[in-house]
Amino acid sequence: MQILYNIVAILLVILLIPYFIVRTIREKGFLKRMIQSFGFLPEHALDKVAGKNCIWIHASSVGEIVATSPIIKEFRREFPDTPILVSVVTNTGYTMANRIIKDADSIIYFPLDLPWLPERFIKKIRPRVFLPVETELWPNFLKATRKYNIPVMMVNGRISDKSVKRYKYMFSILSDMIGTVRKFAMQSEIDASYIIRLGADENLVTVTGNTKFDQTYTNVDEKERNNMLKELCLDKAKGIFLAGSTHKGEEEAVLEAYSELKKQHPNVKLLIAPRSILRKDEIASICHKHGFKTNFRTVLKEKPSYEQDVVILDTIGELGKVYSVGDVIYVGGSLIKHGGHNILEPAAHGKAIIVGPNMFNFKDTHVLFSKRDACITVKNSKELTEAVLELFNCPEKRHQMERETLQIIEDNRGASRRSAVILHELLDEYEKVNPVQVRSTEKIENLQTYLYKLVHDKNKKSIPAKLFLGVLYSFSLIYRSLVNFQLNLYKWGIAKQVKLDCFVISIGNITVGGTGKTPTAKLLARYIRDLGYKVAILNRGYRAKWKGEVGIVSDGNQIFMSADQAGDEAYLLARSLPDIPVLIGTDRTITGKYAVDNFNVDVVILDDGYQHWQLKRDLNILLVDAINIFGNGHMLPRGTLREPLNHLNRADVCLLTKVDQASKSACKEIRDTLAKYNDHALVVESTHKPLGFVEIGNLFSRKPNEILSVDMMKGHKVIAMSAIGNPASFEQTLNDIGAVITESLRFPDHHDYTEEEIRDVMHQAEEQGAEAIIITDKDAVKIPETLLCKKRPIPIYIISIEVTFIDETQVLFEYLKEKLPRLKG
Known part of the structure; x- marks a missing residue:
């Protein structure tokens, strides 16, 4: 099908050569457009964007440029250091882009969608992302983005009835195009349903609203409006009827309405803005036949005159602002079967709007305004005349429509901002999984592994x-x-140090890597809660997308953040402790005060708080990994110590974790080291006991988790997948329960998994004959939610782990009871 498309495209270009020649003669700037469209750009046109990881936004003509303008402003705010490239198709679009888009680093004509041109552009520019506006999908161009692994996101997406019917005949080409787009940010629910009908994955489709509600380039103050009226020689008019974006066959209806209007309001003027400026002389002739004196905007600017009844707007890109001078607006392309034009530009000025019945290109906007009586729909010339007369004769109704129009605009702003946020999320996710990034990540991981081995290796170097x-x-x-x-x-x-008005417990370690802080925090929080105390957990929110001083992951009743927003550790704590508030923030003095003031807590637990010296704590619990002990005894970056070993003296309790996986000599070495630097701490040993397995789909359901027997994996082949500080301990746990690990996949600590990565792991599991993929609960909150509702060829099980104290259980709990303050009342 792609070959057929290319043959047709090449033949079409050849057949249109005579047409191109005619347009080159008649239309100023057309030759420049065609030269660039064939790939011959001006020198230095791409200097600011080529090879600089730019954001490439493609908008075809004036309408799309209007929609693009506010998006680019938001992109500039969201990505201040990223160059922005804008491409257009039409001359008018190019002129408009250069006039209203000030944040673009480069504006060019889009290449013709011939087999060789798009790839040439993509290869030279190498954009970070490509964003077609509305429905600007081109097969060869999108094929090139696939080849060079450029993510594509549709912004301000709009699909008309006509497009749905036309696209479905493209068969495999349509599938390729739709499959290339990573995110569809659509204008309305109707557009979203259309793009899904064409084959888009509904999980990739979101409704952001119409960015044209956010446009500000048409904003006009009173002084500018008065100047426009003078330049148009309409400042003496007693009312202005404006017909915008008219097509052939509509001017007659407009002039008939104006004829009747003028009988009742002699000093009312008519302003016509044709969709095609090339028709200006034709329209002037029609006006003369109706007995009206006519003049052009360009002529009046040079030679002012007040004799004309009708002014024809024969300039490009001005209509958006000129709408501000009209009292009643008719938006063209709607009395004929063209599908209408966007009514948001006159609406932005708070105008009373009239349209014809054919608004199928802007169905959602038309419905929105019609339902709120902010737009009158007429069926024919007679109804147009009646509507115009009514609005001029009844100022009260016109003013009511104007107020409602402005309110609609205000109610629907924000689509551009939402698009920028979605783009940021898309790039954050995509740049972790595309081939170039994956290779880079692998190199970093190999480097990390090499460094770890190097600093711990005792052999001759x-x-x-x-x-x-x-x-x-x-x-x-x-x-x-x-x-x-x-x-x-x-x-x-x-x-x-800041002292909180509550009891503060710190749980932490002095080494890099996992020691079991989170399960320990859960265990102690539950125990203290069961004693009758109000407890809150303060987590730093490592790798959380949420930024701020105080982030409420859970208030003890409801979870407010996702794993991405809160970070995996904090989210896991919130899910595991539904009745205990969990807060995130880098400064625990601030989050602690918030917990005391807003949740009236008696005890706060600092998860990973040993190094958070700003906050005075009443009890320091230090965790020591019995497998990793104290690293190699060196500080970062020569070793894995966060603090010198003599800082062990601050600990009140030393909890040795995973002692069942360590040798007796290791435990003795830890105790001897602790005795050397700390002679007062209570020393307790613990193990990580596997309770059973939870199928990942059940973890996020509202039903209680069904814990399957820990023996169910005994003798079965599994793939171990983890992104934790100490994957070896996790793998040892699986070995201890009898699972046969065919492969262990270790990702960086706190790694965000992607759908592609999980699918790859599932594929590997199938090839190796594995019966399940086993992960930790910390990994579970990082699995993309889109996978949870889909059928999986290989089950993913979470191993449920519980911290269990050895012998000294009651000693530690009695110690806590003694240290905790008496409950009030």
Whole structure:
């Protein structure tokens, strides 16, 4: 089908050569357009965008440029350092873009969709993303974006009835085009249903509204409006009837209405803005036949005259502002079967609007305005005359329509901002999974693995490796000095610690990597809650998309954030502890005060708070991984210590985790090290006990989680997938329960999984004959929600883990009881 399309496209260009020649002679700027469309751009046209990861927005003509203008303003706010490229198809669109879009770094003509041209442009520009406005989908261009892995997002998407019927005959080409688009930001529910009908995945379709509601380029103050009236020689008129974007066959109806209007209102003037300026002489002739004196906007600007009855707007890109001078507006293309034109430009000025019955190109907007009596629909010339007379004869009705029109505009603003946010989310997700990024990520992961092995390897090293470790060691000395200095500022009283009006417990560690802080925080929070205390958990919100001082993940009744917004740890805590508030924020003094003031808590738990010295704590619980112990004894970046070992002295409780997976000598080494630096801490050992498995689809349902037996995986082949600090411990747990791990996939800690990655893992599982994919609960909240409602060829199970204390259970809980303040009342 693509070959057939290309043959037709090439033949069409050849057949249209005579037409191109005629237009080149008649139409100024057409030759420049065609030269660029064939790929011959002016020198330096792409200097600011080519190879600079630009955002490429394509808008065909004037209407799309109007929609694009507010979007680009929001993109500039959202991506201040990213170049923006705008492409257009028509001369009028090019002129308009250069006039109203000031934030674009480059404006060019879009290449013809011939087999070789789009790829040439894509290869040279290499944009970060391509955004077609409305329905600007071109097969060869989209094929090139697929080849070079450029994400595509449709913005201000609009699909007319005509387009739905036309596109469905493109068969496989349509599937390829729709399949290329990663996100469809549509104007309305109608447009969304149409694009889904054409084959778009409904999970990729969202309704943002119409960005034309946000346009401001047509804004006109009173001074500018008065100047326009003078230039149009309409400042002495006692009313202006304006017909905008008229087509052949509509001017006669407009002039008939004007003839009747003029009988009752002799000083009313008519302003006609034809859709095609090339028809201006034809329209002037029609006006003369009706007995009206006529003049052109361009002539009046040079030679003012007040003799004419009708002014013809023969300029490009002015209509949006000129609408401001009209009292009653007729929007053309609607009395004939063209499908109408957008009524939002006159609506932005708060005008009373009349249209014909054929508004199928703007069905949703037309319905919106009609339902609120902000637009009159007429069926023919006679009804047009009646409507015009009514609005001029009844100013009260006209003013009511004007007020309602402005209110509709105000109620529907914000589509451009929503589009910018969606684009940011798309790029954040896409740039983690496209081939180039994945390769880059793999290199980083390999580098991380190499560094980890290098700093922990006790074997003889090469001279370059020794030199490199020497550099790392020098940086670790600097880091150590800074950590000691900062802590001493608090010890010396120079930096003040904040005391909250509640009991503060810190749970943390002094090494990089997972030690089991989150399950420990859950266990202690439940225990303290069951004692009758009001508890809140303060998490820093690592890798959370939400930014601010206080983020309420859960108020103890309802969860307000997703895993992406809150970060996986905080979201997991909120899900596991539905009746305990969970807050995120980098400054726990602020989130702590908020918890006390708003939730009246008795106890706050700082999840990963050992290094958060700003907040004075009543109890420091230090976790030590019995498998990893204290790293290699060196500070970052030479080792994995966050603080020097002598800082162990701040701990009130030392909890050794995963001791069942460690050797006795390791546990003894930990106890000996603790004894060296801390002679007062209570030392407790714990294990991570597997309780069973939860199918991932059940985890996010409203029903209680069904926990399957821990023995169900014994002897069965599984793939272990994790993005945690200590994947080896997770894998050891699976081995201990008898699962046969065919492959272990380790992603970076806190990694955000994508649909493509999960599908790849499922494919690997099928090839290897694995019966399930096993993940941790921390990984579960990072699985894309779109996968949860789909049938999966391979089940994904979450292993449910519980922290269990060895022997000293009652000792630790009694210790907590003794330390906690007495409950009030």
